[in-house]
Amino acid sequence: MNKKISIKTIAATAIFTAVIAALSQVAIPTPIGVSITLQTFAIALTAFLIGFKSVAATLCYILIGALGVPVFAGFSGGVGVLTGPTGGFIFAFPFFSAGLSLLNYVNRNALKAVVGLLSVIVLYIGGILQFCLVTGNNLKTAVIAFSLYFAKDVLTILLAYFLGLRIGPTLAKFIQPKR
Secondary structure, eight states: OOOOOOHHHHHHHHHHHHHHHHHHTOEEOOTTSOOEESHHHHHHHHHHHHTTHHHHHHHHHHHHHHTTOSOBTTTBOSHHHHTSTTHHHHHHHHHHHHHHHGGGGOOOHHHHHHHHHHHHHHHHHHHHHHHHHHHOOOHHHHHHHHHHHHHHHHHHHHHHHHHHHHHHHHHHHHHSOOO
């Protein structure tokens, strides 16, 4: 089966890769070395607006950053970021994006809440595990340290969801391929 990728799909993926990179630069440094950023908001908004194409946008973002382009938080890039304390979050971004993309296909609010929460938990499992491995902190200390980040991310995901509901229908006119 020969399935072609439309120019609209390629453009949407590229545009939202840029959105993720741009919003990643909104970073507030913290004492534990993990900045508060808008990466999760950007990835969530991308998932709500373009669905599973967001996984491709997220993977492009990671690849570009791994190649050294300064797209990660604080204008950083390179493999060193991926192997550093925040790398686990970055590696978990595609799974986070895929989980949130599922919300576009779920009709029940309770199930949406569960899937959304599980997506954030997957993100934090990846992030906290690598943070512990790299920094030598124990799991309890890391979970406590990241509890405020978790709360911030749940709130920003809700914001992205409602923003996506608001602008999604208009955007869909421009990025959905004609059938």
